[in-house]
Amino acid sequence: MLSSVSIKEMSKLLGGQIICAEDKVNELVETFMVGAMGQEQALKFFRRKANKAVITGGDRADVQLAALETPTKCLILTGNFQPSTIVLGRAEELGVPMILVNFDTLTAVEKVGEIIGRVRLHEVKKIDKIVEVVREHIDINRLLEISKK
Template sequence: FNKIDYDYKARIEELEENHIKRYNIPIIGLIEKSLELLSPRVSELMEAIGGELINQSAIEGLNSIVETYLIVAMNVQAALKYLHSVKRVVVITGGDRPDIALAAIEENVLALILTGFIQPDAKVIYAANEKKIPIILSPSDTYTTIRNMERVRPGIQEEEINLVLELVKKHLDWDLLLK
């Protein structure tokens, strides 16, 4: 079994114990889904949208692994409800929404993607620099930006190869596999 969602791991282990072993069906391994391997990095999203990083002081943030992204076009109060419920998030909004950008920065998002290639206010850049949060300008409208982001298929980065090897070594029954 591969890419097991954490929420289902206990159920699969129960099935293995109560049903699969009963019929002598060999299981070579159970490998959980790994966010580190399946999720894109901020840099991959930036490349996919043809974006431009405007605050070089936050360049390290481009290596962050993105769990989800949030399109924010509502008022700040409504946006905060969503921002509180997610983690490892990139916020996509218009560059003409300093209120949203500042609220997102305050919530420690991984990055801001501002659509329409609209430069944000200086206070937004200053706040992002203080927290080392990348601001990426997208040359496209919000819909096109999202469509381009959805096409991202993260590959295994060189520094992730050891993680892959560790997962395989830890969770596969090599003796059974090589029989």
Template sequence: LNSAPGDAFVERFLVGAMSGDSALRHLRRTKDAALITGGDRPDLQRVALEAPGVKTLILTGGFRPPGAIVGAAEEKGVPVLLVQSDTLTTVERAEDVVRSGRTRDAETVERMRDLLHDHADVEAILDGADSEGEGRANDDE
């Protein structure tokens, strides 16, 4: 809905379904998040724009937010996406995208590489995959 860059880096999805005051306490503690909430919840949208960790707003139900919200998001460089689906369906679709691995931007790929390097024994995983492949070949003989 605005001209903010559409490629914000997001590590988590948050669902906005509580009061604005309660949400603000949670949102202030978050980092690199997309808030999924109803387009008819300007109270949550306003609070989310006050939280530096919210990188994008995904507004559900096809409800267009007030101009003040769009303007504030524009000023802060926060993309606002409007979807027709309900909040639950939108959350499920977002989870499907993450689960399917269809996040191939350079920053995500680099982050995954770093996580694997720091926390996984990649050689052991690859050796295990090679062993399984050999085992299957031997089973077929």
């Protein structure tokens, strides 16, 4: 959770353009997967992880549709290719934002690596989660009591 990144922040840092489901840009992505295989293999591969962003070529409708059939938070489409109307419609229907970037898939993967290498605690969802975990598992009053001794 703490190493996750919001779709909005990711788009900004990638210099990308969000083209659908803009009401979901504050969702957090916890993992990234690259789609560079055939549709059947992609579907098996993408089922392994939830709350993910899938990085794939903007011209790979087969891989994009496979990703949308699994718990995917976001698609990052490389090469500045507009998705097909079928993919766009399905992403809208599912509420999955797509980010268009104008560089190739390898460059996108490298940039994402740089992004997730930084700790980002300023996002409200993360702060709320930290507060929730602390309240559930740490006895603050007891800690204060011990620290005064």
